Amino acid sequence: MENWSLVSICVLFGLTARWAVSLNSYSGAGKPPMFGDYEAQRHWQEVTYNLPVHEWYFNTTDNNLNYWGLDYPPLTAYHSLLCAHVAKLINPDWVELHASRGHESYGHKLFMRATVLVADLLIYIPAVVLYSFYLSEGSNKKKVCTVLCILLYPGLILIDYGHFQYNSISLGLALWGVVVLGLGWDVLGSLAFVLSLNYKQMELYHSLPFFCYLLGKCFKQGLAGRGLFLLVKIAVTVLVTFALCWLPFLSDPGQILQVVHRLFPVGRGLFEDKVANTWCSLNVLIKIKTILSTDTQLYFSLTTTLLAILPSSIKLLMKPTLWQFKLALVNSSLAFFLFSFQVHEKSILLPAFMLPLFLKDGLLVPYVVTSLAFLFFSIYLLSAFEHCSEDKLRLGPYRRLLICMPRMDLGRVTKWKFYFSITAMAGLSFMSVALAPPDQLPDLFPLLVSVFSYLHFLGLLLYFNIVQIAEPLQSVRKNQKKSN
């Protein structure tokens, strides 16, 4: 069968899975007075439609920032405005100032879910298809399998179509950036990424790799000639795009400061809730939140984040290839997640870890089904276990590190570790659902989940860093088989 029909079938299947998940409940359904992320998005449509631009990020009589105030960059606000215009055409009650607060109805849910689907279809899904076909390797069948597995990724489906968010827009734009950079169009790639950054500030997690990759490319082309020209082009593109996105706010420095203040709430402390990063896990042993002052916490986390990301960034600067770029993206986002300030559990978009969140939203069944399906398809279609040899996993550097330990087949060790992790995750999921925690430790299960996940993320950070740094500066073999 031709590629286009196979890819269409995969896309149709992915869309069906998405819409089927969206038939379930959303965050904060039927829970006044605050509701949840769904109500937040609806509220932003109300605010952006009814109020003038200079009031969007400010606390006014009409705009109470304590009730889901805007805390994403301007592109989210423009997107909400666009949705609000459509909503107004269908049913004005949905975006009536003040009167529409907490509005929940069958038609409105359909509308909101439809906006997510449209955004996904226009931005994220084409990026996935292009990525699989142009930037990944293997036969055509393998590429189609890659499309299917990426589209079935449960984290994104459950958060966007279940809990309710628009991650597919920011992730999609970032992926467009990666694809376009991979095709060699650096200026367009930086444009896509700047747009992505202006949609969700969480994309800062990916910003250093983009920066280092492009800068490294400029250095390689020689700062005296073409390199400098490229640098100037990219810099101008970035600045102009930023200016265009922030245009309505540029007139008044106070506006810019307020927006930045909303985007980066430094007053809120090192973390909230149970997050699988270093601070939360450390807090189990030492109560850092109470020992250090907020300012110290801020500087401490900033320094550790930068330190964590330094090795990967320097390596990418020195060797700006696509493979290094991909590795750096993983390393950077992991490092930011683990060490930075005020991280939310959703930022990691890894489903097993977000289990407590899904239980609260009533999304247990979709969570179980999509996770199992994704695991099954990835293992079956992408033959993950067959590639579990030492060579394929690039465990060479580990071997050198563990030179003192007895000789063992690290490939098999990895496979067994994987089985163990999956079993442990299944066990934790089951316990969270079926058992009640003991009275002295009411947060036992979320805490266990988060510490368990943290250890995995830390391990992954180390692994990917080692893989990235151990790669020789001069690529000797042109046709490396890459396990993406």
Next chain:
Amino acid sequence: SVMATPRADDWSWFPALALGVSFLKCILINAYHSTDFEVHRNWLAITHSLPVSKWYHENTSEWTLDYPPLFAWFEYSLSHVAQHFDKEMLVVQNLIYTSPATILFQRLSVIVTDIVFIYAVKECCRSVREEKGSKDLLGHPFFILAALLLWNFGLLIVDHIHFQYNGFLFGILLLSVARHLQGRHLEGALLFTVLLNLKHIYLYIAPAYGIFLLRSYCFTKDNTDGSVRWSSFSPVRLVALGSIVISVGALSFGPFIAMGQLPQVLSRLFPFKRGLCHAYWAPNVWALYNMVDKALSVLGVRLKLLDVAKLPKASMTGGLVQEFQHSILPSVSPSITLICTLCPTLQPKPHPPPSLALSPPAKFHIWCRPRGARGFLRCLVVCALGSFMFGWHVHEKAILMAILPFSILAVESREDAGIFLMLTTTGHYSLFPLLFTAAELPIKVLLMLLFTLYSFTSLKKLFRGSLLNPLETTYLLGLVAVEILCEVVYPLSPWQHTLPFVPLLVTSVYCSLGVSYSFIRLYVSLLRQHGTDKHKQL
């Protein structure tokens, strides 16, 4: 890797296909379900809470037990698992009880009993004629058949959203067909008898089974020209078949005959008080008949030939099942439909053998020139489709009885594939009105596109070339226009409130054109095969 040329015994792709579709079914657990959900919950309650003597008399709920006793026993065994999910669903008085545990249990029961269907598909795939030559996995007929059956759009929609147990029942039917294809006729007969006692709608295809078994199993040898050799009749085999039928029937109906409840059971099973057409007209001949009748009556009123007051007021698509009379054309009674069901399988007999003056069905064809199990399968499909076309109070879901067995023929012959594409696309589209909620609209559209795209591209690749002529393609593309008209344009128009049945009418009539056309083509292909046989004989 899984996608390389498979060895003949490498069936690892089959569990993947089956598991994939099962995941999809699981994710549809919280979708819309119809009143059929309450029907089955009620039956769980009746069989669990009441003694056997009351099963067919109970009518607290309007959804009384109207399937044969074996299905009641099936519900009874399910109810023993149900009590661990939510005991309240088994209380007869809890009408329209839909707790989350109830929904989870009922949906899971459909998904789990589908294992019968999955096994049956595997057996059918093993019986498909394999072509030599190394193709990649996706091009093999048995892979395509597995995908077309396991991922069948109609079955997914009717079973896992609308809610029914068709997967389980069609699994038994397909397994019986597979056994006949493999030559294990006694097992096939047993399975079919069990099926008849689970849902009596399969009586429509019982004659096909009966004649085939009588002819090809009880007469052990044929003459050289293929006609019946009377001397080879084997009484042993006839007795074996008879004992199977009688023992299963006894198991199923026995208790009720012993209690003297047989008339009551039969009246529940065959409620002829219901109208000619279901609330939504199945796209068969009667839909066209009704349409012509309505058109003539409207025309008559306009031209002042008829008095509006004298016309019957009952609306045929009003949403309730009622009896009604046709205005202009003669009214149709159940006996007429029975004759019509048997008639289309009549064929002009060039040289009628004197001993078989009556018994006209296409079954006549298998009697005179049996072509083995495949001929039987073709006859089964024609019977199923014929009964859909002309039957009394046919549900649109009954089209699946023709589509599913036909899939086996479709992957083996080019002409069949063409008819299959036409029948499937039209038949599946006619199921759209079953899911009328706005939230399920994207799902039914996406799944329909998925199945249609796959069936077209895979069959086209298998038979190397286009399978439909331009007229047929245009008709099928017209379905898109009908869909947009009925679900997007019409609801926004001012006539939505005054004439709400128009989209249903348009869908039904448009689809009946396609289904009728497929039936005619299928029948012609059957005749042509008979003609070739006669020719060979001469």
